[in-house]
Amino acid sequence: MAISLVETIADLRAQVAARRSAGPLGLVPTMGALHEGHASLIRQARAECATVVVTIFVNPIQFDRPEDLDRYPRSLDVDARLCESLGVDFIFAPSVAEMYPRPLECKVEVGRLTDHLCGRFRPGHFSGVATVVLKLFEIVQADRSYFGEKDAQQLAVIRRLVSDFNVPTTIVGVPTVREADGLALSSRNQRLDAGERTIAPALYHALQQVKGAIESGVASVSDLKRLAADDIPSDARLRLEYFELVDPVDFQPVERVTGPVVAAGALWVGTTRLIDNMRCVPGQS
C-alpha cells in the first residue's frame, strides 16, 4: 500500500477504519525530525502489525521553554521519505489548530511518577505529553503503541496512563538506539555544533561507569552519584542538570541499590539539553 499523508482527524479515522480488518494496527507517536531511533520503533511496528500509523506532531503543550519549541527541528518531507522507505501506511501530521481547536479545559494530571528526574525540572511537561498521547490513542485506536526506552520516565508515565484510563492498546518499549560513540540518538542532537558533538557522549560515559560500579557491588547512591558527577569532564559547555537512581516502576529515588534500578541523567551541552538512562542490575555484568 502506498504511504498516505493525512492531516485531519476525520480523514485519519476514515482511512484507518478501512484497514482494521487487515489485522493489528500499530501506532508510533513522534515529534518528527526522524532518525534511526524512530526507525527502530517503526521497524518493530512494521514487523508486528498489518497497518502502521506514524504521527508527527510537535506538541506545544509539552514544552516548558518557548525557545525550545521555536528551535525544535522540523523536516516533514524528509520524514515522509524515511517513513515510506520503512513501509509505513499512514503519516498523521495534524496542525496545532487541528489538535487544539480551542484551549483545553481538561488535561491529564500525572502524580508522583513525575516528582523526580525530568518531571522536577520541566513543570507541566509530562501532563502535556500524557494529554497529547491520550488524544492520539483516542484518535488512532491502535492495538499496539510503540515508545522508546530512551525516554524512560515518559514510557513509565504512558504505561500508567494506559492502565489508569483503561486504554485498550498494548504498550511496547523499544531499546535505545545509539551512535557508535554511545550518544543516544535524539532530534536535538542536530543542534550541537561540531565541538559540542564530540563532548556530548559524556552522559553515556558516566552512565556506563555507574552501571559497571553497580554490577560490581557498589550500593551507596551517594557514592554512585559522585562517581557520575566526577566522570563528567570539566568543560564550560557541560552542565549536569540531574543524575538520579530510581526504582524502575514507580520512579522514586532509591537510598541503596539492592535490586534493578534506572540510572538517569540530563546534561546541558551548550544550549542543548540531552537526556539518557540505563537499567542497572546489581551483580549482573
Ligand code: AMP
Ligand atoms: P520524539 O520524536 O523525540 O518525541 O520521540 C518519539 C519516540 O521515539 C519516543 O517514544 C522516543 O522515546 C523514541 N526515541 C527517540 N529517540 C530514540 C532512540 N535513540 N532510541 C529509541 N527510541 C527513541
